[in-house]
Amino acid sequence: MKEAGGDGGFVRADQIDLKSLDEQLERHLSRAWTMEKRKEEAAADQRGSKPPALAAAHYSQNRRQRRSDWEIDPSKLVVRGVIARGTFGTVHRGVYDGHDVAVKLLDWGEDGHRSEQDIAALRAAFSQEVSVWHKLDHPNVTKFIGAIMGARDLDIQTESGHLAMPSNICCVVVEYLAGGSLKGFLIKNRRKKLAFKVVVQIALDLARGLSYLHSKKIVHRDVKTENMLLDKTRTVKIADFGVARLEASNPSDMTGETGTLGYMAPEVLNGSPYNRKCDVYSFGICLWEIYCCDMPYPDLSFSEVTSAVVRQNLRPEMPRCCPSSLANVMKRCWDANPDKRPEMAEVVSMLEAIDTSKGGGMIPVDQRQGCLSCFRQYRGP
Structure with a gap:
């Protein structure tokens, strides 16, 4: 599906709900993600000094560095009750570093109907869109606080203990607005x-x-x-x-x-x-x-x-x-x-x-x- 355009080159805005990620963007980012991964692997093979496991770790480290400007510390996040449910996850009340927040937990692979490539494309789209959102600063735009990309063995603190997070879950944290829609x-x-x-x-x-x-x-x-x-x-x-x-x-x-x-x-x-x-x-x-x-x-x-x-x-x-x-x-x-x-x-x-x-x-x-x-x-x- 093609998308909209205008004078001087404009961006796809992303909702807390992320319910309608664009299909073309998914395909495009999937291809870009795959090509980048192949380049990393080819570079590692040419160097010959890094085994596959180290090359993968190096690739993951680079990805973490690229998104470090918007990724938040999960140890500072407390997730509370559900306030809304969406297509890909749930919105919760929460506290991050002492501030009231809304927390969107996104799970694109829970139903088992998505391929690894599909999930990778969705994560890539997620990463691009939050990287745009976190740079916005205006009194009439909901403040983006940060996000967490899915990671293995990620625990998020709740009032009743710890919530084990599957590796395919992503988390978006924004300011909590008490007035509703x-x-x-x-x-x-x-x-x-x-x-x-x-x-x-x-x-x-x-x-x-x-x-x-x-x-x-x-x-x-x-x-x-x-x-x-x-x-x-x-x-x-x-x-x-x-x-x-x-x-x-x-x-x-x-x-x-x-x-x-x-x-x-x-x-x-x-x-x-x-x-x-x-x-x-x-x-x-x-x-x-x-x-x-x-x-x-x-x-x-x-x-x-x-x-x-x-x-x-x-x-x-x-x-x-x-x-x-x-x-x-x-x-x-x-x-x-x-x-x-x-x-x-x-x-x-x-x-x-x-x-x-x-x-x-x-x-x-x-x-x-x-x-x-x-x-x-x-x-x-």
Whole structure:
């Protein structure tokens, strides 16, 4: 499967969940890993002074040195209860070096259905993506603390003793955010809605985080409220880098459906080449969701949404009560033409210019007096 590209060469972002590792990346990294290993073995054979065991140890040592800048000390990690379960593992509460953390334990070989080559490719992809994530530093991006690649006889301390870690397990440690997902927060406020000032602040947090990623040539590719977390102060942080990637210099190198239906841009749904502007489109859908505290396309199936977004220019219904300043941001972001969508840096500027002093938030359900006039059918830009 090919992947997305943009101006000046961009990166696949990786989620804590790592649930959708790109197939092409798996194949590419598998080949690269195999070639590198063969080079090491050939070099050892030519030297003739290192037996195979020593050559393998030398190779492993080199790998450890290459990832030493993000690998953490397992003796400082305490794993606690499970807080979520994903495709490849579980997310736990934990403590690392005295700080509250979220710990993702990933096991790609537990079911016995993956070959050694498959597992090696997944680990290589894991290694590349955490090596990108650990360099990110922004208040609206979840802080990556470190990771542990699977190793034999690895014990992780828990409150009830020690947890023996199979050699095929990898561990990701990130800051723990007590506020839960943005989606959960919006669901809790579905009836009473959010004050307009809060809507704009949340949108700004998300926009600034995405603008930062794009400045680092990273395309997230799965922007949705479920992938954003809140801290204790209600600051939004991007937390999912499972399918993110560096933006390719050639747009035709990024194709194929990647993301979540309902948030995916028409060009992604259509299998056309795409770039970072697919994140801008998804942001526009998220902005509508933040304002309305509701789900877009509630009465349509996934297949209906896909067809209507691409062929009929379907977009979420725009509330009449939505201030034009915010509605304009949504419309520009979800334009069918990626070239007409603004860069995320421009979105930040547009949001910063919005006046929230006079209100303008979504009308709560119990204040509509049975009237649905707050909504009108909106079918396109």
